[in-house]
Amino acid sequence: MNTKPTTRKQILTEAARVRKIRNIMRIIAIVGTSLVGLGALWISYGHIYDVSRVAGESHVNAMLIPAGIDGLLIVSGVAIVSGRKDYVSYGSFAFGIMASLVANVLSASGSILSYGLAAIAPIALVGASEMLLRMFFPTPSKRKKPIPRRVPNTNHVPTKLSTILNT
Numbered sequence: 824m825n826t827k828p829t830t831r832k833q834i835l836t837e838a839a840r841v842r843k844i845r846n847i848m849r850i851i852a853i854v855g856t857s858l859v860g861l862g863a864l865w866i867s868y869g870h871i872y873d874v875s876r877v878a879g880e881s882h883v884n885a886m887l888i889p890a891g892i893d894g895l896l897i898v899s900g901v902a903i904v905s906g907r908k909d910y911v912s913y914g915s916f917a918f919g920i921m922a923s924l925v926a927n928v929l930s931a932s933g934s935i936l937s938y939g940l941a942a943i944a945p946i947a948l949v950g951a952s953e954m955l956l957r958m959f960f961p962t963p964s965k966r967k968k969p970i971p972r973r974v975p976n977t978n979h980v981p982t983k984l985s986t987i988l989n990t
Contacts, residue, residue, distance in 0.1 A: 853958055860951030866944040867893055867923055870930035892926065893945075895919040897952050904956040920949055 871889035880888065896919035902912040923945035931937035 849958070853955065856951050856955045856958070859947060860955060863944045863947035863951060864893060867927055867948055870941060870944065871923070871926040874926045874929045889926075892919060892922045893948065896923060896949060900949075900952050900956055901960075904953070904960045920945065923948070 868889040871892055872885050875885035875888045876882075895915055899912050899915035899919060903916060924942060927941045927945050928938050931941040
């Protein structure tokens with residue numbers, strides 16, 4: 824039988840238990856999301872590296888191009904989640920998604936299945952990085968500000984029309 828806590832000590836104990844469970848769930852979410860993101864980053868990095876090498880880039884450039892593309896995704900995602908709502912942040916994020924998606928799909932072997940599998944890594948990277956960012960930088964509340972009531976002007980009290988006309 825589950826009874827509600829009644830004493831102050833029981834309430835504090837219950838609150839501590841709930842906090843502990845929430846902290847454990849938060850740690851599991853952060854670790855799980857980080858592992859998915861790192862796996863997707865590793866796969867995406869490899870795909871973009873391979874495409875860069877096939878395109879004739881040097882080894883050093885081929886190592887830096889994936890870091891630039893996927894890094895742009897992460898940096899612009901941080902900017903957006905932390906409150907920057909401008910064209911540069913959204914444009915960089917959209918460009919990073921498109922560049923990563925195109926480069927990953929170009930690494931595929933030519934079948935529909937390989938194209939689909941190659942597209943999973945950048946999509947998983949975007950999803951995992953956004954979820955992780957929102958865990959650390961929660962978006963501000965989107966509650967509407969209350970509309971102030973219009974207060975009538977009390978300095979001027981209208982008089983009856985008959986008194987105005989009689990004078």
